[in-house]
Amino acid sequence: MQLSIAHTTTYRYASPVRSGLQELRLRPRNGANQTVASWELTLEGAEHQLSFDDHYGNRVDLVSLTPGTTEIQVRAQGVVDTLDTAGVAARHVGHTPMWFYLRSTERTEVGRGVRGFCEQVQTEDDDVNRLHALSGAIRDGVAYRPGESHVASTAEEAIEVGAGVCQDHAHVFIAAARHLGHPARYVSGYLLMGNTVEQDATHAWAEAWIDGLGWVGFDVSNGISPDERYVRVATGLDYRAAAPIRGVTYGAGDESLEVELQVQVGTGGQQ
Amino acid sequence: MDVRPGYFDEMYGDGSALRAPYRQYEEWFAREDPRRLLKKSADAEALFRRTGITFNVYGSEEGDERLIPFDIVPRIIAAREWARLERGIEQRVRAINAFLHDIYHRQEILRAGRIPKEVIADNDAFLPEMIGFTPPGGVYTHIVGIDLVRTDDNDFYVLEDNARTPSGVSYMLENRETMLQMFPELFTRSRVRPVSEYPRDLRSSLAATAPVRTSGRPLVAVLTPGIHNSAYFEHAFLADQMGAELVEGHDLSVVDGRIAMRTTEGPEPIDVLYRRVDDDYLDPLTFNPSSLLGVPGVMDVYRSGGITIANAPGTGIADDKAVYSYMPEIIDFYTGEKPLLQNVPTWRCSEPDSLAYVLDHLSELVVKEVHGSGGYGMLVGPAASKREISRFTRKLKASPANYIAQPTLALSTVPILTRNGLAPRHVDLRPFALVSPNTIRITPGGLTRVAMKRGSLVVNSSQGGGTKDTWVMED
Numbered sequence: 001m002q003l004s005i006a007h008t009t010t011y012r013y014a015s016p017v018r019s020g021l022q023e024l025r026l027r028p029r030n031g032a033n034q035t036v037a038s039w040e041l042t043l044e045g046a047e048h049q050l051s052f053d054d055h056y057g058n059r060v061d062l063v064s065l066t067p068g069t070t071e072i073q074v075r076a077q078g079v080v081d082t083l084d085t086a087g088v089a090a091r092h093v094g095h096t097p098m099w100f101y102l103r104s105t106e107r108t109e110v111g112r113g114v115r116g117f118c119e120q121v122q123t124e125d126d127d128v129n130r131l132h133a134l135s136g137a138i139r140d141g142v143a144y145r146p147g148e149s150h151v152a153s154t155a156e157e158a159i160e161v162g163a164g165v166c167q168d169h170a171h172v173f174i175a176a177a178r179h180l181g182h183p184a185r186y187v188s189g190y191l192l193m194g195n196t197v198e199q200d201a202t203h204a205w206a207e208a209w210i211d212g213l214g215w216v217g218f219d220v221s222n223g224i225s226p227d228e229r230y231v232r233v234a235t236g237l238d239y240r241a242a243a244p245i246r247g248v249t250y251g252a253g254d255e256s257l258e259v260e261l262q263v264q265v266g267t268g269g270q271q
Numbered sequence: 272m273d274v275r276p277g278y279f280d281e282m283y284g285d286g287s288a289l290r291a292p293y294r295q296y297e298e299w300f301a302r303e304d305p306r307r308l309l310k311k312s313a314d315a316e317a318l319f320r321r322t323g324i325t326f327n328v329y330g331s332e333e334g335d336e337r338l339i340p341f342d343i344v345p346r347i348i349a350a351r352e353w354a355r356l357e358r359g360i361e362q363r364v365r366a367i368n369a370f371l372h373d374i375y376h377r378q379e380i381l382r383a384g385r386i387p388k389e390v391i392a393d394n395d396a397f398l399p400e401m402i403g404f405t406p407p408g409g410v411y412t413h414i415v416g417i418d419l420v421r422t423d424d425n426d427f428y429v430l431e432d433n434a435r436t437p438s439g440v441s442y443m444l445e446n447r448e449t450m451l452q453m454f455p456e457l458f459t460r461s462r463v464r465p466v467s468e469y470p471r472d473l474r475s476s477l478a479a480t481a482p483v484r485t486s487g488r489p490l491v492a493v494l495t496p497g498i499h500n501s502a503y504f505e506h507a508f509l510a511d512q513m514g515a516e517l518v519e520g521h522d523l524s525v526v527d528g529r530i531a532m533r534t535t536e537g538p539e540p541i542d543v544l545y546r547r548v549d550d551d552y553l554d555p556l557t558f559n560p561s562s563l564l565g566v567p568g569v570m571d572v573y574r575s576g577g578i579t580i581a582n583a584p585g586t587g588i589a590d591d592k593a594v595y596s597y598m599p600e601i602i603d604f605y606t607g608e609k610p611l612l613q614n615v616p617t618w619r620c621s622e623p624d625s626l627a628y629v630l631d632h633l634s635e636l637v638v639k640e641v642h643g644s645g646g647y648g649m650l651v652g653p654a655a656s657k658r659e660i661s662r663f664t665r666k667l668k669a670s671p672a673n674y675i676a677q678p679t680l681a682l683s684t685v686p687i688l689t690r691n692g693l694a695p696r697h698v699d700l701r702p703f704a705l706v707s708p709n710t711i712r713i714t715p716g717g718l719t720r721v722a723m724k725r726g727s728l729v730v731n732s733s734q735g736g737g738t739k740d741t742w743v744m745e746d
Contacts (some may be wrong), residue, residue, distance in 0.1 A: 019524065021525060021567050021568045023571065049528045049572075050528035050575040050577060052571060052574040053574075054400070054574070055399050055401075062525070062528075062572075095377060096399070097381075099388060099392045100392070100399060102392075248555055248567050
């Protein structure tokens, strides 16, 4: 399937920026499930400084905010050809060892809630079945409901509230999978949803390592493994590590954020 | 002078005879008027105070500045002894760099089962951001300070490897400078190898690891946390001595994909950053977001090949005390050689059998925090009171993996000058190795730290230790 994506993020600042840096993880890479036909980043109010590959294999762009600006815009757009690989995203590339993906982070710390989900699926003896059961149990226990959580919410907090968004679902899944001994990671990306072109937000799901298969995706929010409607952009131990944009800003006062996202089949007029 | 029974004295051996490396010095000393020497000793102190070599003591209430005591009796090492140490240090430093490259790439040593995975996986000193990245020139530890102790005529042990930001080299240089000024006649009698090349060697060794894209003479800068840091004097001193810029985090920013320093002629990109700021504070964008000492974006510039950071971030995994106990394995694994310098036998309290042994023998052992340094948070069994031991027992039981234990070594003594003449005091030695892509240079000398209190085995300056000039003799 050919997907055309246009993703614009706008930050507005209450007072002119003195200085600031943003790390962008906004470049999908080629993999088993996707080939990038074209991709472009454009900036307003910021200047591109450098690019490098981080230890997860993400392509990172560092941009600096233009001093004095009160608004920056980051636009990522392009065309990606996707395949349905039954959720199997990739073999492992790079030197990051599997044990690293068993590390817990602030957002994926294991508490009573996560342990509860683990207990529910312990009887499954096949890895794939156990992880699918886990995904189902989380979906039943943590309703998809925007507005109940925030970017810094932890897995345990989402379970406590009993609701969250795709980010929270992914965190709960990752925390539980690791607790069960499966290396797991967070994936940020795009999803073609329903019949609408306009999407509310970028998507997030989880991947777990299964011996013999590789990294396998689990989208708890939609109760499926990713198919040809999904585009992987960045991975990491949790949201913080894989976030599309993360940075430091000095002297900007309050900031507001607006995301505009279009995902559609075909080239969408893009070359 | 009476030597301490049971301890090797580097000047008088077991007390029966003067040792050869000290012969010329002793001849001179015997003819000197002790009152003149005591007066000189006071002069030396005044000199240091004027130069401004003081340091802040961590944990003291006002963080007050204090002078590290200097003793005028040199610590003398024979050419033959030094040659042995030099080979041992070089071997160790080579192994440390090979280990660091491996641990941040294929991790062959873990695959081979020579180090348990947990020692690395559960270790905060392992820096994921370094995975898959090779520093310019392949050098991880540009500067290493290896802490050695001697127990008799033949035996030296490595106490610890300082592979992060070893300090103390300014004392090596200033102590020699002071001795040259006060006792020039000594240096015409004895052929002492100079240490004054160190700043030049440091500069050329750092410059040799500049990023590939550097053209012309690389710009080297020393990054200091600032004037309130205990080693600020050393940062300023080294920058001055090697002709490098002394900068703080707020002087630097990302410009055109590089780290640039503000100058009157506009931003100037830095090629090599000799940082004296810990990993955690180095870059608020990548590490501790609340750090005001660091440079936002420096890790990204580093990973895109735009700057060299010395020492490389993440080198702490090589001098961590838990990893230290595997150094013989590490040397064997990467060099195929037997270690030339011995490790101190070490009990890892994370292992139940070792913990049981350590708890039973606390009064004989030295127990250290795995991640501690500077002599803080350690227990010296033989010197500890019953109450201290029982307090430490509780700490040990609560988090055993936090500690290692070692036998109390019979540290050698070297005489210091007291009002009553020479008196033996325990010492250690920190030589400094400089690593560039093709060579390892070890300055003939180092920092000799001396416990000024009679009988004390703790030489750390933060615990009242002093320093001596260290002489390595020509053949």
